[in-house]
Amino acid sequence: MIIWRKYAQVLQILAAMWLLGSCTLSSPTSAPAGELQAQAQEAASPTVTASLAPETPAPSPSETPIQTVTVAPEPLHFIFPSAAPPPISAWRPPLYPTPWVPTAFDHFYFGRPIGADQVNWPLADYRYGGVFFKDTVHSGVDIDAPKGTPVMAAGPGKVTWVGYGLNTGSENLRDPYGLAVSIRHDFGYLGDMLYTVYGHMDQVFVYKDQHVDGGDVIGLVGETGNVTGPHLHFEVRVGLNNAVRSYNPELWMSPPQGWGVLAARILDSNGSPVARQTIKIYATDSDRTWEVKTYGRTQIGINKDPYYQENMVIGDLPAGDYVVRVEFGQTAARTRVHIDGGQVSYFTFHPKDGFVVGPPPTPQAHFTPPVSTDTPTPTP
């Protein structure tokens, strides 16, 4: 235990050096209008039991048509912050009630920390695992919101941190998270504690050790810490309240009803997860497109889901059919995927074998899905 604590201290120092809530602000590709209110139903036993598999049979690799085209090499580039207000161009339904557990492998235990009447989804350019500026890995997601927007607890739990210095300690006013709150939740995952983190706040309305319920307003959006504009930096941490134990919040925040999540494992020709690979996603029934980058296997603080072992996630996709395009080298391949509401759709891509659409073939050896006796049960 002592060794582990020392290890944790070392990790914390590393985290102070490498991780952050260093987040910037840019225009999202879509934004909401209208009134969205997450339904606060009691849902200790979600009823959805649908399979992860798409409705249509997943084609085998040999059946997956791979269209190869030649493309010009495209250098990686960053999209820098813009002062322009986010466009209001989309509406989102209410969220599924939490905890939302469509399969034994899923864990949408959290609501969203920004209200339904605001933009409450991650900025597309500042997703989990992104590398901003120089060697700065993003250990959470950024949610665009004006200064003063209420920040809500994503689930019930006990406040374990309030103030500056979350990452660097000693009430450090230069801490990248700025004024931050962390919550240790009343439920866990696979026997580990779950924490959420809220960074860059302007004001905080809770105190350490206070118990909060999901949806309680814990403070206001601000621009403290490493930011170039007001927004909320939101993290999910598993097992340890440290940025090195962050996981992709898009696999933990309940989706809008009728909308789903796409996760994938993009491999290089050696079979290793490839980082910073741009994946393009096209809706087949509209002209909407999305871009998302993969995250790597060697980034400190970037962790893959125990089951999905993903290196790419994009949430908030309306149910329907999509085309996914992966570039590798000077070629590209594409396949169709189907998104089901409230569920995770998944594919694997290997440059030689192409796409395999469907859930991961087998859970990792060390992964055991939760059983009824240890399925976390949030307290009301």
Ligand SMILES: [Zn+2]
């Ligand atoms: Zn951030």
